[in-house]
Amino acid sequence: MPTTSSARLAALTVAAVCSAASTVVLSAPAHAQSVRVHDIQGTTRISPYAGRQVADVTGIVTGVRSYGSSKGFWMQDPSPDADPATSEGVFVFTSSAPKAAVGDAVTVSGTVTEYVPGGTSSGNQSLTEITRPKVTVVSSGNPVPAAVTVDAASVPGRYAPDGDSAANGSVNGLPLRPDRYALDFYESLEGMNVRVADVRVVGATDPYTELWVTVKPDENRNRRGGTVYGSYAAQNTGRLQIQSLGRAADFPEANVGDTLAGATAGPLDYNQYGGYTLVARELGALESGGLHRETTRAQLRGELAVATYNVENLDPSDDTFAAHAEAIVRHLSSPDIVSLEEIQDNSGATDDGTVAADETVGRLIDAIVAAGGPRYDWRGVDPADKTDGGEPGGNIRQVFLFNPGRVSFTDRPGGDATTATGVTEVRGKAALTVSPGRVDPADPAWANSRKPLAGEFVFRGRTVVVVANHFNSKGGDQGLTSQYQPPARGSETQRHLQAKAVNTFVRQILDVQKNADVVVLGDINDFEFSTTTRILEGDGELWSAVKSLPRSERYSYVYQGNSQALDQILVSPSIRRGDGVEYDSVHLNAEFHDQISDHDPQVLRFRP
CATH class of the missing domain: 2.40.50.140 (Nucleic acid-binding proteins)
Structure with a gap:
C-alpha cells in the first residue's frame, strides 16, 4: 500500500x-x-x-x-x-x-x-x-500572484445546486454561482493560488500524507474539534483537503482538533480522493489541540456491557494485537460481550483456501490476558471461501468474545456457513435453533457480504440474543463533490435489503417472546439518520441507542473531514424501557493519525 x-x-x-x-x-x-x-x-x-x-x-x-x-x-x-x-x-x-x-x-x-x-x-x-x-x-523570479483567501466569510453556506434534470442531474453545464454555492466557489478557484489561515484539523493525517481542515470553525463542531455529519443536508461546506508539494517526511502528523497555525497556501487541485484539495507550497505550523483517547467506565455488577469493535482486517501477521488488547482492556474496560468485525482468516490476505480464524482470535485473546484483561472465550462461524467480500483472500467475518466469568454462551450445534439459524420457543421463551448461527445466509441481500452472526448469551439468569453485523460498504457511491448533485448512493440498495432481513429476524424473536432482550450491533456502514437505520428499527422492533447521545457526539468514523456514525448498537423495546441504559461512543481511533483501526468502538451498558 x-x-x-x-x-x-x-x-x-x-x-x-x-x-x-x-x-x-x-x-x-x-x-x-x-x-x-x-x-x-x-x-x-x-x-x-x-x-x-x-x-x-x-x-x-x-x-x-x-x-x-x-x-x-x-x-x-x-x-x-x-x-x-x-x-x-x-x-x-x-x-x-x-x-x-x-x-x-x-x-x-x-x-x-x-x-x-x-x-x-x-x-x-x-x-x-x-x-x-x-x-x-x-x-524567472517573478512574484507569484497573490493567494485568494478561503475563509468562513468567503465560502457560501449552501453546498451545491441541484443538477440539471436534463443532464441526469449533472451540474457540469450550469453557470457557476460562486457567491451562492460552496462547490461553485471552489470550482471558480480551480488551479489558482489559494490560502487558508489558522485552520482546525477535522480529519487526521492519513498514510497518504493528507489531512482535512475546516475554514468554518463553528460549522457543526463537536467538543473534540471535529465537524459532525448530521444529515444529508449538512455537507459541511468549510471542509478542505490539504496535501503538500514538499517532502512527505515534512508533512505534519496531525490529529483532529489540532491547528495549522499561520498560512497554508498553494494551488487548488481536484482529485478523486476528496475533491477540492489545497496542494500546499507553504504549510502552517502544527499546534496540538491536546486530544486524548477516551476511556469508558467499567460496568457495575448488575450491568451487562456489550461492545462492537471493527478491528480493520486483523490477521495473525499484524503487529496491532497488543494495541487492540489495550483498547479493549483499558479504554473499553473489558466489556462482557464484544462483537468484533473484520476478523480475517489464519492466513490473512493470502488467497489459499483457508477460512478458519482460530489463530487470529487466539492471538487477540492472549494479548488481552497479557494486558491485564479476562481470558475471553469466543464463538464464530467460518464463511465459505471468497463469499463474504472484504479484502480478497481474507474471508473477514464477525466473531463474539465473551467473558465466561460474567456471561455464559448457550451452544446449539449445527451452525455453518450456509445453515440459517431460526427462532423457536423453549419453555415459553424465544430461543435460537442454532447458536452460534448465521441469519438467513442464502438471502441475496448477503451476496458477497458478511452474514450476520447470532448467538444466545445468559447474564444473571436472563437470556440476551446478540446479532453481530457488518453490512456492505459505501464503496461505489458518488462522492460529495460529484458532478451529480445530489450524489447517488447506489450501495444503499443492498444495505436496505440487509436491514430488512435483520429486522425480520428480530420480529420473529419478538413474536415468540414480546419482552425478549435483543441487541443488534456492528459496522452498519450507514448513518443513524439513514433509511438503512429506519428499516432496521422497523415499527419499533429496534432502536439505535446512539440517538441517546447529543447530536454532536454521534460519530464513530471520520471520512473526508466529516465525523459520522457508521457503527451502531440497536436494542429491543425491553432493553430500551429498562433502567440504566447507557451508551458510549469511545473515541480512540478515528480522530488520530496513529489509529490502529479506522473505527471507534461502541459500548452499551444495561440491566437485563
Whole structure:
C-alpha cells in the first residue's frame, strides 16, 4: 500500500490523453488559438475549449508537481478578468518532471482537456488541464500572484445546486454561482493560488500524507474539534483537503482538533480522493489541540456491557494485537460481550483456501490476558471461501468474545456457513435453533457480504440474543463533490435489503417472546439518520441507542473531514424501557493519525 502522497497521486491521475474513459471531450479539435486562462476555464465546470488546441497561453508558475503520474505545474494569469466565476489558474500536465519553476513567466501551447479523476464512471467532476504542452520560459523570479483567501466569510453556506434534470442531474453545464454555492466557489478557484489561515484539523493525517481542515470553525463542531455529519443536508461546506508539494517526511502528523497555525497556501487541485484539495507550497505550523483517547467506565455488577469493535482486517501477521488488547482492556474496560468485525482468516490476505480464524482470535485473546484483561472465550462461524467480500483472500467475518466469568454462551450445534439459524420457543421463551448461527445466509441481500452472526448469551439468569453485523460498504457511491448533485448512493440498495432481513429476524424473536432482550450491533456502514437505520428499527422492533447521545457526539468514523456514525448498537423495546441504559461512543481511533483501526468502538451498558 502506498505510504506517501506521491504514491497515492500515482494512482490518482494518469494522463487524460492516455485514457479516453477518463476524459470529457465536448468539441472537435480546432486550430490553435491564443486565449487567456480565464477564457479556457470559462463560467461552467467544462471548458469551452475542451478538446481544442490553444497557443501562447500566458501565466506565472505557482506550483510544480514532479512526483507520481500527475507530473506538471500550475500557472496563473496575473491579470485577471472581472468575472468571479472564471478561474485564473490551470494545471499543465507534462507527464514527465516539468522544467518550469515557481515564479517563471511562461507561455504554453497544447490541448485543453477535461480529465475526470477516477474515470467517468466515478461521477467525479473533471479537472481542466492543458495537455501535450509546449512550454516556453519567458523570465524567472517573478512574484507569484497573490493567494485568494478561503475563509468562513468567503465560502457560501449552501453546498451545491441541484443538477440539471436534463443532464441526469449533472451540474457540469450550469453557470457557476460562486457567491451562492460552496462547490461553485471552489470550482471558480480551480488551479489558482489559494490560502487558508489558522485552520482546525477535522480529519487526521492519513498514510497518504493528507489531512482535512475546516475554514468554518463553528460549522457543526463537536467538543473534540471535529465537524459532525448530521444529515444529508449538512455537507459541511468549510471542509478542505490539504496535501503538500514538499517532502512527505515534512508533512505534519496531525490529529483532529489540532491547528495549522499561520498560512497554508498553494494551488487548488481536484482529485478523486476528496475533491477540492489545497496542494500546499507553504504549510502552517502544527499546534496540538491536546486530544486524548477516551476511556469508558467499567460496568457495575448488575450491568451487562456489550461492545462492537471493527478491528480493520486483523490477521495473525499484524503487529496491532497488543494495541487492540489495550483498547479493549483499558479504554473499553473489558466489556462482557464484544462483537468484533473484520476478523480475517489464519492466513490473512493470502488467497489459499483457508477460512478458519482460530489463530487470529487466539492471538487477540492472549494479548488481552497479557494486558491485564479476562481470558475471553469466543464463538464464530467460518464463511465459505471468497463469499463474504472484504479484502480478497481474507474471508473477514464477525466473531463474539465473551467473558465466561460474567456471561455464559448457550451452544446449539449445527451452525455453518450456509445453515440459517431460526427462532423457536423453549419453555415459553424465544430461543435460537442454532447458536452460534448465521441469519438467513442464502438471502441475496448477503451476496458477497458478511452474514450476520447470532448467538444466545445468559447474564444473571436472563437470556440476551446478540446479532453481530457488518453490512456492505459505501464503496461505489458518488462522492460529495460529484458532478451529480445530489450524489447517488447506489450501495444503499443492498444495505436496505440487509436491514430488512435483520429486522425480520428480530420480529420473529419478538413474536415468540414480546419482552425478549435483543441487541443488534456492528459496522452498519450507514448513518443513524439513514433509511438503512429506519428499516432496521422497523415499527419499533429496534432502536439505535446512539440517538441517546447529543447530536454532536454521534460519530464513530471520520471520512473526508466529516465525523459520522457508521457503527451502531440497536436494542429491543425491553432493553430500551429498562433502567440504566447507557451508551458510549469511545473515541480512540478515528480522530488520530496513529489509529490502529479506522473505527471507534461502541459500548452499551444495561440491566437485563
